[in-house]
Amino acid sequence: MATPIFKHALVGLELSGVDTRVLEFLHFFDKHGMLEKTAFMHVVPWEFTYFSGENPASWDLEDLRKQVEQQIQDELLVFYPDCIHKCEDIIVQPGDPLTEMMHVARDRNTQLLVIGQKAGAASHGILAKNLVRKTPAHALIVPELSRTKVHRICVPVDFSEASTTAFTIAQQIARLLPGEVQIDLLHIYENPNISAYKSLHVPQQMKAYLVESKQQAASDFINKYADPALNITTYLAERKLFGIGSDIYNWALEHAADLLIMGAKGHSTLDLLLLGSVTEKLMSVNERIPTLIVK
Secondary structure (H helix, E strand, O other), rough: OOOOEEEEEEEOOOOOOOHHHHHHHHHHHHHOOOOEEEEEEEOHHHHHOOOOOOHHHHHHHHHHHHHHHHHHHHHHHHHHHHHHHOOOEEEEEEOOOOHHHHHHHHHHHOOEEEEEEEEOOOOOHHOHHHHHHHOOOEEEEEEEEOOOOOOOOEEEEOOHHHHHHHHHHHHHHHHHHHOOOOOEEEEEEEOOOOOOOOOOOOOOHHHHHHHHHHHHHHOOOOOOOOOOOOOOOOOEEEOOOHHHHHHHHHHHHHHHHHHHEEOOOOOOOOOOOHHHHHHHHHHHHHOOOOOOEEE
């Protein structure tokens, strides 16, 4: 049996419809041997615990905790029944969702943090970009409108160390999945603005040289890090006006990608592919494709 990719996952649940997608996707990951242990967590916002209505004595945090634990158990039985042997804990506590998840993840040496994201909003008060920015663990964001299947994985790269790590994990996932999984290595480049400078090269020559250099970089990257037994294709795309994060998402949608895997940060190049800001932009526009952000 293959070694699980993620030894410990912490899953934030909202207790709403978006949990269905999160649990179904985790079930999919788990049945293919990617997870070893999983803990589930719901954070009750402080403002809710302060609310007392007409009868302040009617609110008891321990009773609330038991009710929420039971609701999570019911969700697991329906959408993730196989987790019974791998569920380490169900955690219910008050506080700020982002802060509390960070504390628990650190204390338990979590490798993978998972949350759902509603269409047009972030789940249970946690913006995906804030989670990605603050957690030292990998982060899996499962949009409410996503599908639970992985036949095609898109890996945006800038050929940095972070890109290498993301590409390595994408290949690990592909090896564990049944059938042939397509991995798309995507590099988005930007043509430099040379209109204000004198040059011996006309713009067409500059573009041809730039594309050729990117093709060579991609070829070197594949030769060094790709598993020849896997189905991997390289794509180059020119940056459009609305930015690299949006370009990545639109490209992935057009090519029917089922999963995005990318590094949280990259390096500054001619392409302006600063994956910190690119990742955050992607999180703000992505409503359909599960995205694994690799640290």
